[in-house]
Amino acid sequence: MSGKSPPYSTTDSGVGIAKHPIEKCRRMKGHHMNLWQEYKRPTSVAEAVQALASAPGPALPIAGGTDLILDLRQGNHLPIHTLIDLTFIPEMSAxxxxxxxxxxxxxxxxxxxxxxxxxxxxxxxxxxxxxxxxxxxxxxxxxxxxxxxxxxxxxxxxxxxxxxxxxxxxxxxxxxxxxxxxxxxxxxxxxxxxxxxxxxxxxxxxVKTSEVSETSEVLRASSCFKRIMRPQGVALPILNCAVWLERSGEVVNDIHIAIGPGGPVPFRTTDAESALRGQPLTDAALTRALDALLAQAKFRDSARRASADYRRHIVVGLFKDVLETAWKRAEQD
Amino acid sequence: MSKINLTVNDQQYSLEAIPGETLSTLLRERLRLIGTKIGCEEAECGACTVLVDGEPMMSCVYPAERADGKTIVTIEGLAQRVHEEMKLHPLQEAFVEHGAVQCGFCIPGQIMTAYALLKRNPNPNSDDIRFALKDTLCRCAGYPSIENAILAAAQALRTGEPVKKPTHIPNSAHSHKTVGHSHLRPEAVEKVTGEAVYTDDLKFDGMLYAKVKRAMIPHGFLKRLNISKAKALQGVIAVLTAEDIPAEKNHGLVIFDWPVMVGLGERVRYVGDALAIVAAETQEIAETAISLIEAEFDLQPIIANPVQAREAGVPQIHENGNLLKHIKVRKGDMDKGFAEADVVLEHTFHTPTTDHAFMEPECSIGVPLPDGRMEIYVGSQIPYQDRTQVARVMGWPEERVRIVGQLMGGGFGGKEDVMGQIHVAMLANVTQRPVKLLFDRRDSLIVHPKRHATQIRVKVGAKKDGRIVAMETELYGDTGAYASLGEKVMTRATTHSAGPYDIEHVRADCYAMYTNNPPAGAFRGFGVTQSAFAVESMMDMLAEKLGIERVELRRMNALHVGSVTNTGQVLNESVGLTECIDKVDAEMRKHNPRPFDPIADEADLNIVRAWGLAAAYKNTGLGGGAPDISGADVELYADGTFQVRSSAAELGQGLVTVMRLIVAEEMSIPPEQVHVLVMDTDLTPNGGPTTASRQTFVTGNASRYAAKTLRDQISASMAEKFDVRPEQIRFENGTVHVNGHSLSYADVYKEMTALGQQPRVRYEYEAPKTKPLGEGGDMHFAFSFATQAAEVKVNKLTGEVRVLRVIAANDVGMAVNPLGLQGQVEGGVMMGLGNCLTEEFIVENGNVVTDHLARYRVPGIMLTPEITSIIVEHPISAGPYGAKGVGEVSSIPTTPAITNAIYNAVGVRIDKLPVDQEMIARELWEREGK
The missing domain is CATH 3.30.465.10 (Uridine Diphospho-n-acetylenolpyruvylglucosamine Reductase; domain 3)
Known part of the structure; x- marks a missing residue:
């Protein structure tokens, strides 16, 4: 029968799933296939850089460490001797x-x-x-x-x-x-x-705080990020988009547009930005920007996530949505 | 070595740092706080969540040394000692009261995550809860109950009032004094405090750790195996290969075709085949040893799918070829049927392999006893079969092996086959030390049998008025490298492939094929999940073709009392299908009187909503002529409590509660007076396999008849003692009334033992006999019926699908414990939703792609729709109080209800699972381009 520890006040515990006394842990020391050998906790950036340079074996900095520890555990990373924890450094947590x-x-x-x-x-x-x-x-x-x-x-x-x-x-x-x-x-x-x-x-x-432009319109900056996922497989977005813009009345004073994955590295669609910069945000300007975006972005097929075709198709709605949301956020009060 | 100074649950510790240690290991292994569970070790499942300085963290990827100076709270830190007893935290209490606890393995993580939420936000709404619990997975998937529990706990914490109990779960229409009312699980409290012990939580003195060398090639002959380096490694105690197998070389549930280890010159049939096993002083050493074992193969061409497996001239994987079984269903005359039809439709559907992804990975511990016996601690769905299989391989009489079943963190059919049981027995026998073999998530994903991938062609013929006159199906099932329960699963897929309909002419052919993929076996739904998707999609296609309302089409063809099934069984009673259809239809139309018409969102015309509906049935019990037997003991103890014992498995589904309620009912006592012992082959009689939604029926009946027999014995005994007729003795409110005397059960115990009588009964229940497929007559002794409607929201631009609502009606005969039933229904719907939208176990040319939980998505709380459960009760006379099974049928109609809803919303027919949003978007943009 189940060994009951202190009695509980709300319900009883009457199930018996056979158990066995738990013995004290006796962890062996010595020959381990350890994820790391040494763990350093520097408290300054200089100390951390020094620790990297002076480690007796392969060393890496670890911040959150979720991915790194998984990679080490799953054998997707060469063995590491020293981990250097960056979370104890005030400058890096400011x-x-x-x-x-x-x-x-x-x-x-x-x-x-x-x-x-x-x-x-x-x-x-x-x-x-x-x-x-x-x-x-x-x-x-x-x-x-x-x-x-x-x-x-x-x-x-x-x-x-x-x-x-x-x-x-x-x-x-x-x-x-x-x-x-x-x-x-x-x-x-x-x-x-x-x-x-x-x-x-x-x-x-x-950070651009509100200022008055030459045309005495108030300049307001804002930004927005959205993404599209699929529910299967790796939890990576199949497409995401961020827009930062500076609005002057009905004119896009300045804008940055990032799309992922729009190429081998995080992608700024500078051509679409040029199509909008200094322009009123009209349907025509938006269409020009979209054409420029589609011409400049290099969408690719990624197995089991999304085809390039699909990304080209859904980027239209995503980009408009993100741009319009940022635009509204920058509206005058 | 540096020190780690930390506070855990208000206690301060100063510990030596151990290289490579994570916080979860420190908590579990060094502080023995076993409530923190390890489900994946990849920061995906959330079971290991603890609070670090007030924030919930995944302790499995948290370096222990980072915890220096920090304050940790684990599940063990929530209950408070008030005077002499422990007082549960309101969250813990609410989880118990709301039935949010099922297998319990994820619960510490759920509660800790919720605890952190309530600290930050004392008044969360449903969205806040879902946002916070997004990555804390529950595979029993009682997400609605979890959400309700958190809301109730938050309210109790804010107001200081007691935790509110759930009010939305009605009693059974056929309730008795105890059965038919909602009752709490006896083991719920230990599951919310973190005290519940699962196999990996056990430690034995001198215990060794095992690891298995897997082939990791899909097909080939083992040419060379070098274990010398592994053997030479310090800390390695034993390395065994096929040469060391004492007796029988193979295991299996029906056919013994699965090698315990593949020997030199023998055939490897899938990546998970075992080549060698190691026992070492630590897990790390065992893993190092495995990496030092060298294997060479003579590679063979790979059979990658069941259609290819049946082609002429392909390599044959087993001695008897690639065909495990050709399964045939024949009823009426197909030529006549199709000749009569005004409309004939034909379509082919595909379903993928899926994984159970139970939260608790497999774990076995072998413990050699001084007298030569061997104990195996394991969470298993079939303890007695484990015993048989271990004994065969060891060359021992069965009695020399004792299976001691442990709490299980979910099973869903995936813990029926032997995984580590034989390996630990061999290693423990050789080393004469306890040996633990814990699968990591990758082992679990690669090795254990899956849900069969299928290809299903359906051809249907109907009259203009909607009467279906002919149904022909052809199924291919991928049973993988070994038989497991493949033949049984695909038989069920085949016999159910024409749906829950009364059709005069039926023909079904199924080819269950061996391939070089991981084996496929039992998985909730047992083949019917796949064929229901095909036939229920076809029903909607037919309705459209005929211009008949789809609910009406189902109603007019539905099985009813008096119908003859495909296999020639006359249904004499307990056919609640029409009521399921009617009730779901009515409930759905409350939301929308024209549920199947698409409605565009006012704010965004690209978002379209619609409902879809599907029906299903599923057998209860083994059927097909197999004797379906369960034994139970009921015993009265000196203190007036009872114990009911059976070696049926509690995997989270709630059987232990059912057994307890039944005995309480029969003995007229409060349920708390009944203790339940399960899954121990020395102490409990054989309850048979926990499969086929059979345990409430068979072990429920065994418990009931054992209790009844004991009651009769008590009556006889008291009648003799007090010299009255047995009929004059009444059992009421925990008391036995004899001719003016009132005896407590403790008194009864005293009286009976004084007479030299043991108040103990063993009852072996045998369910009504069934007939094998092909012989006509009763192939099954009961069927459960179900209907579900799903409302979906589809984005026409992106193809994204969200399920908003599911209405589920299940004819369960009689609801023994409505609270437990609620959990089965919620979990069934969510597992069906995962099957439809998120889950695909990907194998490419025999190699497993989805070998991490990060690659195999099971649905979380964010995907949970509003679930409305309607209980339909058409009692079956042989069932306990009329009850029949529900574990599987609750999950079966979900997938086609969703895919039919998608079609109704945007006109795209899904014929391949899981739903691919890109395919939906593509079909829509191509259609628009035309």
């Missing part, structure tokens, strides 16, 4: 206004990005993307740094940051440098950052 930019540390959990009022006020596309990355528990550990470091051309956070024209701050042995966001990517899954030597410290998102 989220604050710094001058004209919103600074988001690369190790800030995605859930905090999703909830933060500064992000909501200045980078709504990122709020929306952050709310869609993975699931709630994973968002509590996953980071924007990790999302970007994977260099996937359709990662939600990456596409939002692309449209927001973020600047990445990268630390290496020779100090830190700032890189335009799109320069972080070399190809699908190929980052310009050498993870064994360098660390993405954080992102600076330029």
């Amino acid at each position: 989220l604050e206004m710094r001058g004209d930019s919103l600074y988001i540390g690369a190790a800030v959990p995605v859930s905090r990005v999703a909830r933060d009022p500064l992000v909501g006020a200045h980078a709504q596309a990122l709020t929306e993307a952050a709310n869609l990355i993975a699931g709630p528990q994973v968002r509590n550990t996953a980071t924007l740094g990790g999302n970007v470091a994977h260099a996937l051309p359709a990662a939600d956070g990456t596409i939002a940051l692309t449209a927001l024209d973020a600047i990445a701050e990268v630390a290496g042995a020779s100090g830190t440098r700032k890189m335009p966001f799109t320069s972080l990517f070399l190809g699908p899954g190929k980052s310009a950052i050498d993870k064994t030597k360098e660390i993405i410290v954080g992102f600076h998102i330029p």
Whole structure:
């Protein structure tokens, strides 16, 4: 019969599924197929870069670590000796206004990005993307740094940051440098950052507060992110889109449009942006922008997710939807 | 070594860091907080969720060293000690009261995720709950009950009032004093506190850890196998190969065709075939050892699908060829039938392989006893068959093996075949130490039998007035590398392939074929899920062709009392199909009087809604001439409590509660006075396999008759003692009334034992006899019937499909425990929805693509529609209080109801599962282009 521990007040426990006394754990030490050997918790960026350089074996930084630990466990990653945890570094967990930019540390959990009022006020596309990355528990550990470091051309956070024209701050042995966001990517899954030597410290998102233009119209900036999924298989969007724009009355003063996957790296459709920049947002302008988008984007077939044809078909509605939502958000009060 | 200082459930710990350790391992292995469950170890299922500094995290991918300085709360930290007893947290209480607990394996994760939500948001609405629980999977899929429980707990926490109980679940129309009313599961409390013990939660002194070397090639001959490096590894205690198999080389449920391990020169038939097994001091060493084993193969051409398997000249996988069975159903005269028809339609449908994805991966522990016996701790749907299979391979008498069944984190048919049981017995026997073999999610996905992929051609002939006169079907079933229950499953697919309709001329041919894919076997619905999709799609196609309303077409052809089934069985009673159809139809029309017409969304004309409907039936019990037997013991104890025992399996479906209620009913006592012991081959009589929706019927009856017999014995005994006639003795409210005396059951125990009588009865129940297919007569002793309607929303641009509402009516004979039944219906609908929209187990040329949970999507709470359950009760006289099975039929009509709704919304006929939104979009844009 079931061994009952303290009695409970609401219901009884009368099922007997035969059990056996549980013995004390006796974990063996020594010859393990361990996921890692050493785990470092530096408290400054410099210390982290130094730890990477001085590790006795292959070393990698770990922020959220969800993907990395899975890759190690599933044998999709070469064995790692040292993991360097970036979440104990205050600079990398900061989220604050710094001058004209919103600074988001690369190790800030995605859930905090999703909830933060500064992000909501200045980078709504990122709020929306952050709310869609993975699931709630994973968002509590996953980071924007990790999302970007994977260099996937359709990662939600990456596409939002692309449209927001973020600047990445990268630390290496020779100090830190700032890189335009799109320069972080070399190809699908190929980052310009050498993870064994360098660390993405954080992102600076330029913030434009309302100002009065030459034509004495108020300029208002806004952004939006949406995506289309399919319910089977890998939980990656089959298409996502982020738009940042600056509206001056009925005119698109400035605009950034990012589509994922629209090519081997996170894709800005500069031709569509040109078709809209300085133009009133009319049906004709929208059609020109769409034509430019379809001409410039390189949609591809991805097995079991979506064909290029399908992406070309659904991008039309998605782009219009995202653009119109951002446009309305930038409306005068 | 660095230290990890952390607080767990208000206790402080300072622990040495162990390289590579995750928080889940630290909690489970070092602190023995086993309530934190491991379902996938890939941050997909959420079972391992704990709170870290107030936020829910997946502890399976959380480095333990990151927890330094942090505060952790696990499921064990929620209940509070108030005076001398533990007081459940309102969330825990609400989960119990609302029937949100079924197999229980996901529950700690559900509750911890909900706990974090309520801390942040004390007044969440349904959307907030769904957003928070998005990635906390429940395969029993009682998502509506989970949501209701969280709402009730939130209210209790806000107001300080007691947790509100569910009010929307009616009693059975045929309720007695106890059965027919909602009752809580006896094991629910331990499942919400984290104390519930599943196999992997057990540890034995000196226990070794096992791992299996798998072939990982789909087809070939084993040419060379080198285990020397693995053997030489420090910490490895045993490495065994086929040469070490003591007696019989194969296992199997019907046909012994599945090698325990493939030996040198022998044939590998699928990637999951075992080549060698290792026992080592730690899991890590066992895994390293496996990676050191070298195997070489003489590769053979791969049979990738059942149609190819039947072609001439292809390689034959088994000695008797690739055909496992040609199954035939013959009724009437097809030429005559089709000649009579005014309309003939023909279409071919495809369904994919799917996986059970029970939340608890397979685990077996072999424990050698000093007297030479062997105990196997395992969550199994057929404990006695496990015993037989282990004993055969070990060359032992069956009694030398004891299967000690554990709580199971779901089964759904996927825990009927032997997985690790024989391997741990061999290793434990050689090492004379306990050996645990825990599958990781990848092992589970690759190795255990799946739902059969099928190709089903349906040809139907009907009169202008809608009467169906002929139905011809041809099925191909992919049974994979080994038979498992393939023949039985495909037989059920075949006999049910003309739908729940009364048709004069029927012909069905099925080819159950061996291939080099993972084996296919039992899976909730047992083949009928597949054929119902085909025939119910065809019913809507026929309705359209004939211009007859689709509900009316089903009504006019529905099986009824007096009908003769395809297999020649006259249905004499308990056919509630028409009532199911009528009730679903009426409920659906409350939402929309013209339910099948598409309605465009006012805000977005690309979004279109419509309803679809489908009907189904499913046998209860083994049928086909197989003796269907279950045994149960009922015993009275000195303290006046009873125990009912049977080796039937509790996999989360609620059988233990059913047994308890039945004995309580018969003995006129509160259910709390009945304890239930199941799944132990030493202590409980054989309840047979837990399959075919049979246990409520057969073990329910065994429990009932055992209790009745015990009551008669008590009557006889008390009659003798008090010198009255037995008929004068009354059993009421826990008391035995004898001629003015009132005896408690404790008194009765005393009196009987004083007379030298043991108040204990064993009853072996045998269900009404059935006939094999082809002989006519009763192939089954009962059928359950169902109808479902689904309302979907389709985006015409993207093809995206959302299911908004499902109305499900199930004729269950009689609802023994309406609360448990609610969970079976909700879970059945969700599993059907997954089968339709999200799930596809992909095998490419024999290699498994979907070898992680991240690649095999089971539906989560976000996809859960509003589910309305209607219970229809046409009692069957042989069933306990009229009850028959429900486990499977509740899941069968969902898929065609959804695909019919999609057709009604946008005019695209789905004939291949799962629904491909791109295909819908493409068909719509191509149509527009014309």
